[in-house]
Amino acid sequence: MEKDRLIAIIEALIFASDRPLKTKYIEQVLSIVDLGDITIDGLMEALRTRYGTDSAGIELVEVAEGWQFRTRPQLSDWVKRLNIVKPAKLSMPAVETLSIVAYRQPVTHAEIDYVRGVDSGGVIKTLLDRRLIKIVGKKELPGRPLVYGTTQEFLEVFGLKDISALPSLQDIKQIGSAEEELERDQAELPLAANKPGEGPDDEE
């Protein structure tokens, strides 16, 4: 096989690997190829040179556990700017809390805690700060606790015409067979379908 093609394969392997790639794995993958007098070390060196120029935004580094591509440290300030301009994902506790407010509004802090089984004070504060929920009044209960509801902003962010446009639990039951729904005892639902560590991006 040509040297260029071998380098391309190694480049793809390191890029796609979910952890630094040990040389021995590269050797294993290429074990079905007759390398002739080409050595893996020689190929690694050629690849490293290709990414070694100053005009590259990425570099190939050999860390203790193997080979890995990284953005060049000199460019880190630029990469950090991405966090400022790009939207972030809501955390799982925030999505949970927001869903309780959306579906059960008006709802008190205590009711949210009760449903989630944990204290939600911090999350409620975050959601208030982001103007996704608001205080809509007080409940006629001892201590007159505050009750929360969703905001206009909430409707806009989630593209809802009004609050009745929220899909209902009944709706979700139409989907998939009834038995499947009953069987599903574990709470791990599709939110987790996203890869861990998946970064922020928006869906317009």
Add this chain to the structure above:
Amino acid sequence: MEKDRLIAIIEALIFASDRPLKTKYIEQVLSIVDLGDITIDGLMEALRTRYGTDSAGIELVEVAEGWQFRTRPQLSDWVKRLNIVKPAKLSMPAVETLSIVAYRQPVTHAEIDYVRGVDSGGVIKTLLDRRLIKIVGKKELPGRPLVYGTTQEFLEVFGLKDISALPSLQDIKQIGSAEEELERDQAELPLAANKPGEGPDDEE
């Protein structure tokens, strides 16, 4: 700033981003730089060319209205040898349902069932779980059924720049029939897709 350095920054930004990076975010990050007569489009083109050679293991693709590095499809067999666990293939019923949603969105469960001739509840659930489709609202019909559309993830998985990048159904009718024959592995069959008067041998 030099053009080479700008390209390096963009390379690092796209590389650091877990999802396809929209051009507008690149523009926002670079908004503090005086570009002079350099355009972002020009920089993107230069970067794409750099990764466009056959000897590269990675390519720069434009998907879901953004930019992303991906391994070259020609090398997929090699990458698979790494045994990185990723989502399984989609079944044919799933792809069929997905194409109905893609072309007919927003579309209801009942409409999908009618086109396919079978109940698609299970498949819809799978596609929702894999985030290839999502609930986009409710239809103003008795029972206010949910309507579905495709997601950002759909564009990413199928490498589409945006939804309009799908070939039109009419184009498919011509290309698709021939491929289907191959798939069914029944080359002796004539094409029912032919309109009357059309020769049976014009698609072989």
Add this chain to the structure above:
Amino acid sequence: MEENYRVKLEIFEGPLDLLLFLIKRNELDIYDIPISFITEQYLVYLGMMQVLNVELASEFLVIAATLLEIKARMLIPTLVEKEDEAEDPRLELTNRLLEYQRFKNAAIQLNSRDMLYRDTFTRGIHEDVDADAAPPNIDADVYDLLVAFKSLMDRARGEKIAYMAVERISVAQRINDIMERIGIAKSVAFDTLLPRDYTRMDIVITILAILELLRLRMLRCDQREPFGPIWLYMQE
């Protein structure tokens, strides 16, 4: 004939898939389907599946009935001599088949694209960049909310769900609602009495309310066929 089927036995995705296959296999013109022939072939296939104990979706039988109906309609001579205006009984089926075929082809085309995680891969390692700025925007959709809420509800089974649902409506209130509805319409179907997003508790309360009204002889009810709608009437 049966020998051929034995070799080619495929599991079809649905009745339309099967029909398209039969049309192609027999080199038929989709715009002029010989309905008797295709019906016979279709039934042979269903019969074979039965012999093999393959469970077929009920939709296969629905289409079988449709084929037989079309066949019957084509046998009846048109009494009124308006051939030009008479619609071909096969038209709807043909259109459905063409439509299905179009999407089937679209699916094949879609499937042949370079698919992420099948043909091409993104970067495997997540790069952690310190985020010190507060993110100004949110990436979640309505489905995220629904799913989160559903899993919360699943976790909080039994008692808790009942506790939250009970306060929505009482039996007394339900009785008033029902009497009001029947007072206007004179008769109503049971399932239309349920609120749009009804819960199990709503069903229970509605049934309790109806039982109470029946006991008080303020209503009578009947069901005209097994599993048909249950009708409620004002007692004269």
